[in-house]
Amino acid sequence: MNASRDPGFGVYIHWPFCAAKCPYCDFNSHVRHGAVDQERFAAAFAREMASMRQRTGPRTVTSIFLGGGTPSLMKPETVGAVLEAVAANWTVPAGIEVTLEANPSSVEAERFAGYRDAGVNRVSLGVQALNDTDLRFLGRLHSVEQALHAIRLARETFPRLSFDLIYARPGQTLEAWQAELEAAIGHAADHLSLYQLTIEEGTPFHALHAAGKIPIPDPDHAAELYRLTQEVSAAHGLPAYEISNHARPGAESQHNLVYWRYGEYVGVGPGAHGRFIEDGRRVVTFTERMPETWANLVEARGNGITGGEVLTRSEEADEYLLMGLRLVEGIDLARYEALSGRPLSNRRIAALQDEELVAPVGNHALRATPAGMIVLDAVVADLAS
Known part of the structure; x- marks a missing residue:
């Protein structure tokens, strides 16, 4: 890879709904016990995109990412409508990377086939652990058996697959993590995202950690786990291309490379952020986080943007340094x-x-x-x- 190549223009769509809130998660995700009006949200996504198009001008999209939340709770028809809206506002070349995040507990064969027909060609599965005890600790709704079923199904349905694992879990030894990581690599198609467990403010885990109920590894052990992660992944043909991301050569996440190479991207949906060039300067946008409030704003005025700024040259350089390194x-x-x-x-x-x-x-x-x-x-x- 060449660090000076065009970093691209991505479109990020945030589906904010989840079946349950994980205790470590500080993303903008919300549980709704009644049915979500998917047609309403699809229409609001399309309207906000049209508003963003007025600001970006005509652009060629290099990647699309449907994140969340749990986008695999969307009906395939909703995904199709959203992708059609992207193509209605910007140029979308054939074959670009279109990723959808999915949870193993919400995976169905028919739905996966529907996503593929809608244009999704890469799935990112939130597996998080290959150990049922730790899956329960992490608040996940799926079992290891369900996770492996979802991986098999994704490999059969989509050209590209990634899945996430969280390590540095309480009490996790180097030997246990190596065995789990090697098992994961055996199931991986071409990409793994491997994150150390972090305790984020405002999450249930933060309160439990403050009360001494969640022991996390000390910095030296965490560093050893990180080094082991790099060594094992590289030895099995998935070297790191970013701190937490590993891929077979050529299978790197094109959308995430837009972020790390400090490219431009539009963020659409509740709580989404964007960074793009407008009138020669890099602007930042962010939207209302509460889903229903965001939808009301979009319907009233065309977008749910609640703030933003124009970055100074110094701020741009600092962000480029932070992302690029x-x-x-x-x-x-x-x-x-x-x-x-x-x-x-x-x-x-x-x-x-x-x-x-x-x-x-x-x-x-x-x-x-x-x-x-x-x-x-x-x-x-x-x-x-």
């Missing part, structure tokens, strides 16, 4: 200089190189080393200061 390919030094108006400090780069936290890529790019990835926030703060 997550990638194994690193950042393009000339692009950083163009965004910020100044080059990165050679003195700071040299000091971080001496600590083996960053490394040059030829004469044009800079990347974080595996040791630097573990302390990336500190590396970014040092370079940006």
Whole structure:
């Protein structure tokens, strides 16, 4: 991969509804015990897209991502209507990556076939663990058996498949994680997202952790788990291309690369964020988080945007640094200089190189080393200061 390639233009659609709220989750997701009016939300998505199209102008989409929440609770007809709305507002070339997130507990063969017919060509499954005890601890509604069934079904239905696992769970040993990861790789088609369990403010896990009821690994053990994750994945042909994402060469998530390469994207739906160029400057948009309130706003005025800003050159450069150094390919030094108006400090780069936290890529790019990835926030703060 070339760090200077066009980072692309993505469309993100946020389906905010879930069957249950996981205790570790701080995403904008909501449980509704009555039926969701899917036709209403599909129409609101289409209307908000038309409003965004007025701001972005004509663009060629490089990837589409339906995230959530649990998008696999959508009817295939709803997914089809949403994808048609994207194509009605921007140019959508044939064959671009169209990803839908799915939970194993909401997977049905007929629904998967319907998503494929609607245009979805990649599924991201929220498996999270291959251990029934830990699945219950994580608040997941599916079993390992259901997860493996969903993986098999996805492999049969879609050209591309990814699934997520969470590690650094309470009491998890290196040996147990290695066995689980190797089992997962045996089922993976081409992509795995492997995240350390983090305790997010405002979640049930945060309160339990504060009360001493959820012991998480100490930093040294967490670092060992991270190193093991990199080694095992690479040894089995799924090397990391980003801190938490592993793929066979050529199977990287094109949509997530838009974010990490600091491309442009439109965010549509409750609580979605967007970043795109408008009148020559990068703007940030974010929408109302409560689904019904968002829909009311869209119906009243065409969009659910409740805030945003125009980024300064310095803010753009800092964001590019923060996102780009997550990638194994690193950042393009000339692009950083163009965004910020100044080059990165050679003195700071040299000091971080001496600590083996960053490394040059030829004469044009800079990347974080595996040791630097573990302390990336500190590396970014040092370079940006």
